[in-house]
Amino acid sequence: MLAILLHAHLPFVRHPEHAHFLEEDWLFEAITESYLPLTSMLYRLAEEGVPFRIAMTVTPTLGAMLRDPLLLARYDASLERLIAFAESEARRLSGAGAEAARFSLLRLFRMRQWWNEIGRDIPGALAGLQQHGLELVACAATHGFLPLMALRGSVKAQIAHGVSAHRAMFGCEPAGFWLPECAFSPGLDECLAEQGIRWTALDSHGLMRAHPSPRNAVWNPVFMPSGVAAFGRDRESARQVWNAADGFPGHADYREFYRDAGWDAPLESARPFLPDGVRKFTGLKLHRITGREEKDYYNRAAAMRTAEAHAEQFVAGCAARIAELRDCLDAPPVIFAPFDAELFGHWWFEGPEWLEMVLRKCSAAQRVPLTSPAAYLAEHDTHQIVEPVASSWGDGGHWGVWLDPVNAWIYPDLHAAERTVARIARDARRSGGVLQAKERALRQLVRELFLAQSSDWAFLMKAGTAREYSERRVRGHLANVAALAWQIDSGLIDERVLVQLEKSTPFLPAPDWRQFAQN
Secondary structure, eight states, X not given: OEEEEEEEOOOOXXXXXXXXXXXXXXXXXXXXXXXXXXXXXXXXXXXXXXXXXXXXXXXXXXXXXXXXXXXXXXXXXXXXHHHHHHHHHHHHOOHHHHHHHHHHHHHHHHHHHHHHHTTTOHHHHHHTTGGGTEEEEEEOTTOBOGGGOSOHHHHHHHHHHHHHHHHHHHSSOOSEEEOGGGOBOTTHHHHHHHTTOOEEEEOHHHHHTOXXXXXXXXXXXXXXXXXXXEEEOOHHHHHHHHOTTTSGGGOTTSBOSSOOHHHHSOHHHHGGGSGGGOOOOOSOOOBBOOSSSSOOBOOHHHHHHHHHHHHHHHHHHHHHHHHHHTTTSSSXXXXXXXXXXXXXXXXXXXXXXXXXXXXXXXXXXGSSOBOOHHHHHHHOOOOOBOBOOSBOSSTTSSSTTTSSTTTTTHHHHHHHHHHXXXXXXXXXXXXXXXXXXXXXXXXXXXXXXXXXXXXXXXXXXXXXXXXXXXXXXHHHHHHHHHHHHHHHHHTOOOHHHHHHHHHHOOOSSSOOGGGGGGO
């Protein structure tokens, strides 16, 4: 059986104080290139009666942005600029360049039509797919790196608020919970169990080094002492889909991510479609990877032929491994394949089409039965009990990406902020009734801590992309924690400042600060 999970996540980025803000493009590009193609593909399968099972997360930060009126309006404007730019390039270019631009233009037209058909509500569209085979999975409130938090109360609060945000977004209780960055440390499963979670995911070595050793390796889930099941990530599917050197996305026929018309087009042609007239990545990409310094223009037909071959290779490989394992295990083997959702469409442009081909091929004559973790456990509920070890899906398999000399400076301050929030929460609980202004300040205090804890900031610092922005975000949220803590302690709450903070972070409408008092 094959269980694919798509992890859809972006950090909360919203800057109403600027007419255009570069980092908001992360959301706009992901909507056009990943979320709309993926939802459209799944609905097409459902409407055609093609049976499928797949799991997907939408983190609370992403879900909040996908329903934020300001960001939705800005996305609409961004999409219209991109369509106009594609029209301009289709007129300016000739031959293969014009053909690539026309393809991009028609695709953008289809995405805009689908965006309007689903009422500009991607979470709502995903919720409607639950009856067709989609399992929706919860995640932590702001994708905080849970093993590196100082207080168990912080971990519990991130998990509890993630579950409640999932419930509010999709109207259902989650069976599964994606640990941010697939990062596990012993005891986290107990926090998941407290929220009624039935399963989570671990990287392969976190499971393979468990005590005792899992007798079925990663091909069957295990139960942890808390009763929460753990599915181990399949290394071969990860290599095929993730690996930049020899994985599928690096094929010469596929669209080149790093060549963008915002940089390629003459400035006088591109300027009308660039906010503030400054060159940047626009999402209009007209070249294929090619394999040479001089890139050829994108050939859609060739790319689809290659995607078909790669889908066949993937499914045939899964079928062969399942056949080999079938008689060796206590339960039917399951290949658990989790990926970032943004890989499909954004980083690997043909990814949604490849995934559709995989799902269709698996469903045809049940070549490779599809499942989701919850569905698998419903059918096979007896598994070995083990205690996994600390791990993540980051480079090296542990926590080095998020705990590196370039970003380690954030943790003493984050830990101090955790302790401050916990102390203030305990004081407020002991004092009994809380006035409205103080209640609002306590809730904003939690929001600021949560937003500072996002694992994205440490990752981006390590990666060297958006480093200054990430440092500024961490420092800014921590400064807000300190300022709000002083106001709450002194009883001098500045409602003008509080209103500004609330307006700038319309996220988690009613965070429960009392959870921090339970340390």
